[in-house]
Amino acid sequence: MSNTIFAFGLGIGTQNKEGNWLEVFYSAPCLHVEKGTLDALLESTNYEGGNSTLVLEEGDLNRLHMNLLKAGNIEQAELASRLKASTKPIILCVLATDEAPSNPAEVYLKLQLISHRLVQPHNTVLDGMFGLLINTAWTSEGPIDVKELADRQLSARMEGRTIEVFSVDKFPKMLNFIVPTGIRVGDAARIRLGAHLAEGTTVMHEGFVNFNAGTLGSSMVEGRISAGVVVGDGSDLGGGCSTMGTLSGGGNIVIGVGEKCLIGANAGIGIGLGDRCIVESGLYITAGSKVAVLDENNQVVSTVKARELSGQSDLLFRRNSETGAIECKTNKTAIALNEALHAHN
């Protein structure tokens, strides 16, 4: 057996009536765990190696508390001790290796590794995760399997309560699981668990961030960051702008936005951007769009499909307001982020 494991988490789970996990909340997931902690897991619980999900009893948590203390892992030792008082099931999810998840507890651990900024988007295997997650109503009384919602609503009404349903989705709000430091979010419903919001990110009410996607540095996000899209440090997404998850026109090439870019209000990209690029507000660049490349004198040098410019730096895209043609020029004015905008993150 290896001396290290990819990740583990002590979590609090919610099950549906059939006993399937709807969600697991890991308050302090751990990445790349050392031998001492691994030994504590092996000695204290029924964990025998590999990728494994276990429900822990009070005795397991007691032993885990003592053995983690001996291993010097104070944070997890204290967590194990604290979880003894939980009225909800306690889960130990261990991922010896980073493989496609095999149950919801593993999916939730991986999504939380990303949102806790322990893993950047695309750096953990999430293949097949959709099929493992149950459609869940996220309500004022916690997560409820959508198949059980009507019954719960009736019961609640009979007791004089109304269950507030916030969403019906496979993914919950990220902020109900973790609020990373140094961020601001206008509307929590717009950030799914599994999003990666770096220090210095502001997501305004119109902004949206999907799972396995997000920012790597300071960003003002007023547009949509689709699943898989990663936005580099110092880039801004203008109000209502759109990023396609993959290079538009099919295929599975995930697009990204480099550093110090500006995607204008109501603009959109179906290609990746390198560093210091600007997309004029209102312009949607799809991968197959024909783009006239201009020289310094605004003369057309060549006409290419936008996908050929994907990922290149220092470009300014605009739609010629006289001809309607999409044009691309060298962006000479590297975008200086509005300092005041970011100063108070």
Ligand SMILES: CC(C)(COP(=O)(O)OP(=O)(O)OC[C@H]1O[C@@H](n2cnc3c(N)ncnc32)[C@H](O)[C@@H]1OP(=O)(O)O)[C@@H](O)C(=O)NCCC(=O)NCCS
């Ligand atoms: C594309 C953009 C960056 C261009 O701004 P700019 O670099 O300041 O350019 P200017 O408006 O000064 O124009 C420079 C020249 O290009 C011309 N030009 C600008 N846009 C043009 C267009 N779409 N078609 C033809 N000519 C255009 C101008 O008329 C001007 O010509 P001139 O030199 O003969 O006077 C800007 O229009 C834009 O869309 N910014 C995004 C802002 C935004 O959405 N922020 C987020 C808010 S939530």
